[in-house]
Amino acid sequence: MSRLAIIAGRGALPAALVAALPQAPVICALDGFAPEGLAVDLVFRVERLALFLRKLEDLGVTEVIFAGAVQRPRLDPALFDPQTAQMVPRLMAAMASGDDATLREVIAIFEDFGFAVVGVETIARDLLPSAAVLAGQITAQDEADAARAASIVAALGAVDVGQGAVVAQGLCLGVETLGGTDAMLAVVAGLPQALRPKGGLFYKTAKTAQDRRIDLPTLGPATVDAVAAAGLSGLCFQAGSVICLDLPEMQARAVQHGLLLWAR
Incomplete structure (x- = not known):
């Protein structure tokens, strides 16, 4: 039987995943990046990554999902175990190429140890809304601004x-x-105000070529509040490619602020 581990970061996503799962996973967290509202079973450091992966094996973990926000930790060379030290050149080379390359290399390391890396859409598809107008009404200007923003984000x-x-x-x-x-x-x-037109949309989507098993965009009720505070008229995201935490509350706040909420 497969056993799942969540490599959890900050924010509400790890807890939302746990709520969507039929059985309790192993909750793991990078040192200094504990998730909200969850007890952590294993805390690890990058310098001891190989030892951590062996511990997951000992616990019978076969599948891993990454969820939540982390930042690149400051590494202490004195803490590296010998096997993890051998991974450093490949990690450093990936970091020099950008976030996507770094995340792909992290996935590759977990796969090298025999773990299947799965994405949010595999185990909690309902967290990624399908195409719909979730609050407000779309205007012709919204259509044009969304198309323009989508082309910018693609670039x-x-x-x-x-x-x-x-x-x-x-x-x-x-x-x-x-x-x-x-x-x-x-x-x-x-x-x-003199520099900006009235209204406007915040648009969010996954990067075109990113590995969808990790770092899918995440929005929540606080995002809706921030869009309103920025003086915008709406929030638009690509349907099926963006995680929405507490969608009913996002809709309620969009209505409260008079905003468009659109899964495009």
Whole structure:
């Protein structure tokens, strides 16, 4: 019988996955990145990755899913075990090529140890909404801004930069970079009114060539609030490619703020 481990990071996604599973998984967390609302079974460090993977084997784990936010940890060379030290060159080479390359290499290492790496859409498909207008109504300007934003994000994804953009009346007000969604929306909120058209959409999607088993975009009720605080008229995301945490609450807040919420 297969046993699942969640490599959990910060945020509400790990707990949402646990709630969707028929039996309890093994909860693992990178040191310093504990998930919200979950007891952690195993804490590990990158410098001891090989030892951690052997521990998963001992626990009978056969499948692994990555969920939640982490940042690149600061590594302590004195802590490396011999087998993990042999992985360092491949990890460092991947890190130099960007986030997507790093995540693909992490997946490859887990697979080298015999684990099947699965994605959110495999075990909790309901967290990725299908195409629908979830709140508000779409205007012709929304259609145009969404198409423009989608083309911008596709270009960003091709060079492994980000998964989101803000467009208002055809003008790009912001793109997602290393700081993520919150930082981008804060920049948009701070733009002088004289420089920005009225309204606008925040658009989010997975990168075109990314491995969908890891780092799918995630939105939640706080995102809706941030879109409203940025003075935008709506939030649009690619249907089937974006995780929505507590979708009913997202819809309720979109209605409260008078925003469009659209799975495109």
